[in-house]
Amino acid sequence: MLINDEEFLRWLYGEWRNDFRSWCEKKYQLTASESSEIYQDAFLQLFMNVRERKVSELEHPRTYFFGIGKNLIRQHYKRSGKQMEDLDNVEIPDNADYLTNRLQTEQREEVIKVLNYFGDPCRKLLLMFYYEQYSHEVIAERMGYKNDQVVKKKKSLCMSELRKLWKDYRLKNTQQ
Amino acid sequence: MSFTEEILSQFERYESSTMSQEERVAFEERLRQEEDFRNSFEDFRQMQSGIKAFGYQQFAAQLQSWDEEHDTDADEQVRTLSFSRWYYWAAAVAVIMVATISWWQLSPGQNEQLYTAYFQPYPDVLTSRGENENALNTAMIAYESGEYSEAITLFRQLLEGNGSTEAQGNELRFYLAQAYLSTESYDLAQQLLEDLQNVDQFGLKEASQWYLALAYLKQGDSDTAVRLLQQIKASPNHAYGAQSLQLLKQMN
Numbered sequence: 054m055l056i057n058d059e060e061f062l063r064w065l066y067g068e069w070r071n072d073f074r075s076w077c078e079k080k081y082q083l084t085a086s087e088s089s090e091i092y093q094d095a096f097l098q099l100f101m102n103v104r105e106r107k108v109s110e111l112e113h114p115r116t117y118f119f120g121i122g123k124n125l126i127r128q129h130y131k132r133s134g135k136q137m138e139d140l141d142n143v144e145i146p147d148n149a150d151y152l153t154n155r156l157q158t159e160q161r162e163e164v165i166k167v168l169n170y171f172g173d174p175c176r177k178l179l180l181m182f183y184y185e186q187y188s189h190e191v192i193a194e195r196m197g198y199k200n201d202q203v204v205k206k207k208k209s210l211c212m213s214e215l216r217k218l219w220k221d222y223r224l225k226n227t228q229q
Numbered sequence: 230m231s232f233t234e235e236i237l238s239q240f241e242r243y244e245s246s247t248m249s250q251e252e253r254v255a256f257e258e259r260l261r262q263e264e265d266f267r268n269s270f271e272d273f274r275q276m277q278s279g280i281k282a283f284g285y286q287q288f289a290a291q292l293q294s295w296d297e298e299h300d301t302d303a304d305e306q307v308r309t310l311s312f313s314r315w316y317y318w319a320a321a322v323a324v325i326m327v328a329t330i331s332w333w334q335l336s337p338g339q340n341e342q343l344y345t346a347y348f349q350p351y352p353d354v355l356t357s358r359g360e361n362e363n364a365l366n367t368a369m370i371a372y373e374s375g376e377y378s379e380a381i382t383l384f385r386q387l388l389e390g391n392g393s394t395e396a397q398g399n400e401l402r403f404y405l406a407q408a409y410l411s412t413e414s415y416d417l418a419q420q421l422l423e424d425l426q427n428v429d430q431f432g433l434k435e436a437s438q439w440y441l442a443l444a445y446l447k448q449g450d451s452d453t454a455v456r457l458l459q460q461i462k463a464s465p466n467h468a469y470g471a472q473s474l475q476l477l478k479q480m481n
Contacts, residue, residue, distance in 0.1 A: 059465055063295055066292065066295050067295070067299055070296075070299060089296060093289070093292045093293065093296065096292055097285065097288065097289055097292060100285075100288060101285060160275040160279070161275055161278045161279045161282055162279075163279070164275060164276055164278070164279025164280070164282075164283075165279050165282055165283050165286065167279075167352075168279065168280065168283045168468075169283075169468060169469070169472070170351055170352050170354065170436070171354065172354055172432030172433050172436070173432045173435075174432065175432075176468065179280050180280060180283070180284050180466075183277050183280040183281060184280055184281050184283070184284030184285075185284070205234045205237075205238075206234060208234075208237065209232055209233055209234045209237055212232040212237060212273075212276065213231055213232045214354075215276060216232060216272055216276060218352065218354065219272075219276065221352075222352070
């Protein structure tokens with residue numbers, strides 16, 4: 054699964070970087086720093102779209118990626134109140150809601166804070182299952198558990214522990 | 230309602246739309262009828278979202294560090310191409326370094342402000358596991374309620390009592406270090422964290438690295454703090470990658 058292959062992602066990130074940034078700078082007159090920021094955001098969005106299965110097989114991944122970039126440039130211009138021709142909307146599933154509205158809730162932020170203090174192996178296991186989306190069998194193999202049943206049991210304990218820490222955190226914050 | 234394996238499996242299958250039509254109807258009916266079930270499902274969804282968002286935050290921090298690596302590589306290429314360009318970069322780096330060092334030396338209060346902004350005693354993850362040994366429980370209650378001097382005495386008694394395994398000993402030493410940080414005994418905290426940050430298979434190893442960097446920051450040793458924060462930032466999926474990146478940005 055290439056989406057979890059760090060070496061591949063690092064290579065891909067370097068592969069498109071210069072072309073994308075000079076495209077932003079030449080065609081849309083963005084500064085180096087703006088181009089760099091948009092490149093990072095576009096790559097993150099591509100990664101999220103693939104991981105969240107908003108896109109399955111990409112025949113032309115580079116074109117798709119530049120389409121994401123174009124949408125982000127359009128948003129950038131909109132925010133700064135500038136008008137730009139040749140920036141019609143490209144039909145690409147947008148994860149902006151995922152980043153801002155739907156998940157940018159108070160509760161989600163609390164869970165993130167608690168996860169910062171949540172030790173391994175629980176955090177690693179939960180990330181492997183819910184974020185990296187590995188099966189119980191693969192997790193058992195990679196984390197050295199006897200079988201998938203042990204992983205399911207451990208996951209249930211870890212989720213219960215995380216839930217308790219989260220509720221304790223909420224309680225403390227409410228009292229303060 | 231607790232997150233049993235069966236309940237989690239139901240929640241996951243509903244969320245991933247892998248339930249049969251019949252199962253889904255029954256699940257949704259249960260959501261309507263049972264408040265406890267509904268609340269548990271809502272908790273599950275928030276937690277799942279939080280775990281994913283945590284992962285994406287770490288990935289975003291990784292992209293930033295890849296960018297910095299590429300920029301460094303590009304700078305090195307430029308230096309080898311032209312002496313005059315090399316001279317320019319070297320001079321620029323020297324100016325930045327001098328400016329940075331001077332800034333650090335001239336603004337000791339800045340380190341303290343950053344430390345205060347980032348330091349938060351690590352929450353109790355020992356007794357919440359249900360392993361309620363009495364002495365440990367009492368020590369953690371003292372710790373959680375901010376009675377750090379008392380917690381230090383109790384942690385030390387537990388460690389000297391030889392009743393703990395090596396793994397438990399490391400966890401106790403970690404919380405002892407937290408209590409030392411909270412009572413401004415930074416040297417003692419650093420000694421413990423220096424050892425703990427190198428313990429393999431230790432669940433609080435990454436946290437030890439982060440708190441050690443904060444301790445150096447507070448002590449005014451910005452060079453060591455920066456070196457440790459850069460190591461954290463460069464480690465893939467480090468729990469404190471995003472915070473380290475943010476703190477480094479604020480230090481520069």
